[in-house]
Structure formats: structure tokens, C-alpha cells
Amino acid sequence: MIRGKTANKASQPRYRVIADALLDEIRTGRFAVGTLIPGELDLMTSHDASRHTVREALRVLEDMGMVERRRGRGTVVLSQDARPSFVQMVHAPSELFSYPENSRFRVLQADDIKLNRALAGELACQAGSEWTRITGLRTMADSGAPICWSDVYVVPEYASIAQRLGRSGRPVYELIAETFGETVQRVQVTIYAGQLEERKAKALGVAPGTASLKLCRRYEGANGRVFEVSVAEHPAGNFSYSFEFTRGWQTANHWSWSQ
Amino acid sequence: MIRGKTANKASQPRYRVIADALLDEIRTGRFAVGTLIPGELDLMTSHDASRHTVREALRVLEDMGMVERRRGRGTVVLSQDARPSFVQMVHAPSELFSYPENSRFRVLQADDIKLNRALAGELACQAGSEWTRITGLRTMADSGAPICWSDVYVVPEYASIAQRLGRSGRPVYELIAETFGETVQRVQVTIYAGQLEERKAKALGVAPGTASLKLCRRYEGANGRVFEVSVAEHPAGNFSYSFEFTRGWQTANHWSWSQ
């Protein structure tokens, strides 16, 4: 069969039509989850298309996370529903909280501590484990207006990072990554409400007992170890955290990247 | 030039080698951000490969979000660095806040209002616009323990949804989507601290003035219209919001989906 110019102008590309047909067969259960769908050769004949076109169609399904393809084995159905999902993307953990570019961190205190039960619970770390705590205030560089009270807990071997804070407004995790060669592999963020105790309220220039937004961030390095936990406390009213999810597709990261 | 069997066994595929070469030229600034890289025909001759192979290489860059391809125009460099990014994925907005499965919503009041300046600011909606406000309390189904105070604002035409609340613990947006055929296209979440006023504190069984975690969620439908905004207020101490980012790649959603 020879196909000349496309008959209808507003038509979808051929591989898209094939992909939709396959998708439909998966949805209706014709191709069950966990089973193999016909091989490329079969699809070529059944859809009367070249192998390239069939492969392009299968690539669509793969990118959607609907199937998994394995050389020598075949194409396995992973999911019956094309699951739309909401995706949020940040390029670096710093974007989790874009502090004003021109902020500064002033170290008030640095000491080595053992976590008591309560603190261990708040930080989701082991009670009794040893950390270096760096306490300070983050302020605007120009006006000096306080942004938040911060308690930064780092593993003792990174304690010297305290001396490097304050020079720049950059987040602590970034300085650690740079200085000690850590790579942030995972960030876990917990947000909750609190109430400012006297010392913190005073430093922030608000009344004691003022409501606060607390953010606990746990940074996990390449070896799976949490190397920093920070708790930032913002007075109510001058800070909110906002993010957005957009409908998208779960995209399988099926290719790996060297370096 | 005829290429026989691959000479070295552990070699990368050809399209990968070409992709790496291009990536390198982007990193070193040979191909600047914002400019076009050579066309496919050029790359075919310069890398001595077929068009298919060259295109496969370019697809790698595109999937990485490094370049954007446009028919008739060319391939534009978007970024100089292969940006690893942190990706969070949720399958439905309900996962943004997985209320306990067995929660119930009790409607206390429902009325039509016009947003005043202050409220419009908090909801990020137009002052003076008309909404139906459904006020209520979300509680645990079994113990009856209060979870949060909720003010749900929906566009007036969906006001009848108030009658359907309470039957199930499901989120309001989900009921609206089902009942009126809306499709949630985007969700914007803002988190901030507040202080519970008397009426709310009483309903939640805490002292007036207790700190609270407030969550404002804006749901946007397929036509780009925000059809629901909800504000949930949780007393401090019994609620925290936690999420996690894992290092991954920015995957460009370069294909669109019908339906």
C-alpha cells in the first residue's frame, strides 16, 4: 500500500493514531496490565506502518509511563489508566524558598549538642545523636529587616561552615555542598505553625507569642545521609510559602545521564 | 563510509556520542544560549551520521530541556548547564493534603458574598467579585476530633455543591469536578501562619489566639478560570505539611495530549 500525500489535512500523525489505538486497547483491558503487547513486527502488519512509525508510537506510551520496553523481552503494560499527574519542578532546593537575593545570615551562636527527645522528634532525627547547631538571624542586606530565625543543624564534621556564613546570602546547604563536596540528593520539607518564644520574638522585633510559620528542611546527601537539618521560623504576616502544580504527565526517567 | 560491526564492544551508541559532543559545545559556550545550533543536515555531515541518528541525539538534548526545537526555525539552546532539578510528583491535588481517609466536612454556613479588599488579597482574587462561601469544619469521622476550619469559595453557579458536602470525606474540588465536569488544570497553594479568632478557636476546641497554619488553595479549571478557592486553618501542633523533592531531570513535556 502506497500512501501519497495525506488525505485529510487536519489529521494527526500516524504514530499518534497508532498510539491512541494502543492506549485504547490498554484502557479497555484488551491488553492487560502486566502482560506483553504485540511485538513491533506484529504492530507493523496490524497497523500497516513501518517499524519506525510503530516505534514512535510505542515511545509515546513509554514517555507516558504506560509501558516498559525491554530488549529481548517485549513491551509490558505498566498501568491501565493514563494517569495525569500534577508536577512541580524546582531547579534547586534554594528555589523551595527563594529568600530575597540580598539577604544575610548573622550567626548568633554555634554549639555542639545532643538531641533530646523533643528536638529529635521535631527534626525527625535520632534522639541522642550529635549535631552542631548554628543559630542565627536572616535579615535583608540593605534594610536589615529580619526575615526569620534559623536553627541550622549540621553533622559535626561540617561545623566549620559556621565561619563561612554571613558573607553571602546563599543558603547553607549550598555552601556545604560547595565546601565539602556534598551533593543534595533529596530534600524533605515540613511546614507547621508555631509561636515565637521571647528571645526569638525580640530578635525579630515582634511581640512574644506571635504566631509563626516554621519550616524544617532536611538535606540528604549522595550517600543517603542527612547532613543538614534547618528550622526557619517566620513571624506571621510577613511570610508565606506558595507553589503551584500543573497538570502534566508522569514522565518516566528511563534514560540515565553520565556525570 | 561504511560502518561494519561496532569495533569496541563497550561503546556508547552513536547518537549518545553525538549528544555528548553537542552538550559539550553548549557547556563550553561554543553554542551560546539563545542561539541556534547547526541544522540536522549540517550535523549529519559534521558527525558523519544519518539523519535519524542525529535526530535521536537532538531528542536527548530536548528531553533534558537543554534545547527547544521548532519546525521552520531551528534548534535553540535554552540552557548552558545540564540542570538537574528536583521533582515532586503527585497524582491528584488531593495528595497535596491527604486528609485522613475518614474525615467529614460539616457545613456551618453558606452565603453569597462580594470580596472586600482584604479578603480579595488573601484569596488572590478580584475585589468585588462574587462568590459563594461555604464555611465549615472538617472532623475525623470516628472520633469527631476537629481537623481544621474551612472557608470554601466557589463560583456562584456551583453553589449547589454545598448540599453534597458532608456525605463523604472527599475534597470539595473533587466533588465539583465530578458534578460539574470541571477538570483541574492547575492548583496553586499558599501556606502561611495565622492566629485563630474566637469563633474558629471555639469550634476547634483551642484557646482563642492560638497560632494556626493556614492553607489557601486555588483550583483552576480547563478554561483557565479559578472555580474554587479554599482556605483551611489548622491549629498549631496537630498539623504539619510535609513533602519531598528528589533529584531528577527536568523533563520537557513537549508533546500534548488529546482529551
Added chain:
DNA sequence: TAGTGGTCTAGACCACTTC
């Protein structure tokens, strides 16, 4: 109109998995 990327065909060899 020339050049770009998008789609498609026909045919080939290869690596891997399963039997």
C-alpha cells in the same frame, strides 16, 4: 523561496532474553 524540523518508508545488523 530556501532551509528547518516532522513524519514516514524499506531494509539492515546488533544485543539481549527466553526456550
Added chain:
DNA sequence: AAGTGGTCTAGACCACTAA
């Protein structure tokens, strides 16, 4: 050994964009 998906070539027509 047979079948699968992975890679690659050579050649073609198309739709779109910009000069």
C-alpha cells in the same frame, strides 16, 4: 535458535518559518 527491542542507514515528502 527464535524473537524481542536498540541502533543505524538512505532516501523521501511534508509543514512551517523567515528572508
